[in-house]
Amino acid sequence: MEALGGYPTKSSAFRAKLFKVLLSVALCMGSLYLIQNKLSKSRKPKDFYSYEVKDARGRTMSLEKYRGKVSLVVNVASGSELTEQNYGSLQELHRELGTSHFNVLAFPCSQYGDTETGTSRDIEAFARSNYGVTFPIFSKIKIMGSEAEPAFKFITDSVQRIPKWNFWKFLVNPEGQVVHFWKPEEPIEEIRKEAIVLVRNIILKKRQEL
Missing domain, CATH: 3.40.30.10 (Glutaredoxin)
Incomplete structure (x- = not known):
């Protein structure tokens, strides 16, 4: 829903900001998992x-x-x-x-x-x-x-x-x-x-x- 004049309401702006934060956290978690997985593989005993x-x-x-x-x-x-x-x-x-x-x-x-x-x-x-x-x-x-x-x-x-x-x-x-x-x-x-x-x-x- 938009306010008069075509500007977004405060609630929609807040949701958009929250979505960006959650997306950023998800991307960080994914990166951490890949790094941890790579380190885990590198530590696998080789002999x-x-x-x-x-x-x-x-x-x-x-x-x-x-x-x-x-x-x-x-x-x-x-x-x-x-x-x-x-x-x-x-x-x-x-x-x-x-x-x-x-x-x-x-x-x-x-x-x-x-x-x-x-x-x-x-x-x-x-x-x-x-x-x-x-x-x-x-x-x-x-x-x-x-x-x-x-x-x-x-x-x-x-x-x-x-x-x-x-x-x-x-x-x-x-x-x-x-x-x-x-x-x-x-x-x-x-x-x-x-x-x-x-x-x-x-x-x-x-x-x-x-």
């Missing part, structure tokens, strides 16, 4: 060491502490027919190559039958007391399905393979990229050869930087 996981006691920890080293990531189990053989050989490899340049990183998983039924702390205590394991054992995780642990999903996505049983092994280089994987029946000697090459490269690089 294995960019992730956080939980240790056997449920404490959140960053895998960044292993950046610059070689890691052998393994889905372990306490009650598998492969447990004794693998825990022994993994501990030997962990001790041989040393934690300065190499670590075995164990992720218990309960999705393969009844081979890992205890709590994360039970699993850690079992491995320590029965096999003298000194390498890190993290909280029990899921590898398959929508609840898969993000750090381990990065591993399986990298090689386009999901473990079909316990003790699959994935070799991660110092930059956090998966460079090789082995099924449980494959000999530890093959893994040792690949790991030694990466460890030697780290040592040579450090010497060149001195």
